[in-house]
Amino acid sequence: MAPHTEQLTRPAVRLRGLTRSFGGRTVLDGIDLDLPAGQFTALLGHSGSGKSTLLRAVAGLDHGVAGSGQLSAPERVSVVFQDSRLLPWARVLDNVLLGTEGKDAKQRGRAALAEVGLGGRERTWPGELSGGEAQRAALARSLVREPELLLADEPFGALDALTRIRMHNLLRELWKRHRPSVLLVTHDVDEAIVLADRVLVLDRGRIGLDLTIDRPHPRSYREPVLGEYRERLLAALGVTEDHE
């Protein structure tokens, strides 16, 4: 028995004809998509291409948005937002445990904090954390629920370049250990290539490109092979790189 391959055959997320529109403008136009369980997928698109709309639909956060289509997703879903979204009036551990109950909750919260490198900071106020630390705490909050699906909406967009690279490694490591399905929304082509095993490009409300990146991890930005992927993705995004 190979539980992992068996998992991959079963889709974690299934979209059929998913349509969403805001004020008459169609943002998602009948999207069909399967995300296999345990896959790390990145979703690329211009700002305003509807990638956040797609993520919010999968997360069940699009109250009052007009739309149709079928959508199924696992029971345990976690979302990481661009801002860490820690409650300023709750200490770090209480933030991590928001919505988590049970006798061993504290134990699990501590373990999750240790996993993201924030062991010993349980009693800190969010206002005392740096941007990177706050985002780590947010990752711990999403992990402690042992999600089957992790949705991340440009989670590193507000971080500086050095912190971002460190967070990339952390996210990939956490994924390897816990194996949730990941849908990472980003506008950063390099981030998508370095992290994901499958990259989708959202273009005018549809999946314009569905690219499998079959390269071993950890990947470096400088790997020449990745350049080909980058060019294909940029072309799908309608951007041409200026070569001299």
Place this chain on the structure above:
Amino acid sequence: MTTTTTAVVAPAAPELSQVRRRRRLSPGRRLPAARLAGPLAVLALWAVASAAGALDPGAIPAPWTVLRTAGHLWTDGTLPTDVLTSLRRAAYGFAIGLTAGVLLALVAGLSRAGEALIDGTVQLNRAIPTLGLIPLFILWLGIGETFKIAIIAIVVYIPIYLNTHAALSGIDTRFVELAEVQGLSRLAFVRRVVIPGALPGFFVGLRLGVTGSWLGLVVLEQINATSGLGYLMFQAQNYGQSDVILVGLLIYGVFGLISDSVVRLIERRVLSWRRTLSS
């Protein structure tokens, strides 16, 4: 003097000037016991003016005369009961107003139906000067304790409602979304997100409410009372006892100051997470 041995003839480097600290525009560090300094200065001025005979003892008696009168009134037995009566009125009215203000704000802030029913009504209530309701309340509730407590409760609940409700509606929608994602129950949402988020506004309302309860009390006791501090002062006015009036005013002032300090203290404790940013 710096000596350079390089032969390159560089254009004369602009002289580096010593960094001078910028002029500080914030008021700087807090003085110790700053909140007591002003009242103490007033007290000192009063004592000095009385001792120098610059004040008419009939209009403004000396501080020691006031203290002596307070001692007399206390041992006479009338002052303790008057103080207790006043305290009880303020406490009852305050407790009812506090509960009503918080509950109404929660209902109005958490449900659209509640908002539609409550918010407009409270705004209307606010537009009516509460002390103007006194005659009507006397007709309805009689001239006993009930109407006094009712008026104080109204004076208290309005600022508590307004500030708490404003804070509730001002809670960041991002946190609401987070609570949804984390699968919080409605109760847990109120406990973990709504109430802590509204606390800063609630405390603003609480401090206004505390002051309001004393204000209401003074007016009520001077117009329609047969006991209490205000009644004591009203009687003293008839007999021209300015020292007794000052005793009453002093007690009101001390009560006001103490209750405000208590609220501040609680606020500092409860909102300690904010200090990390402001200190």
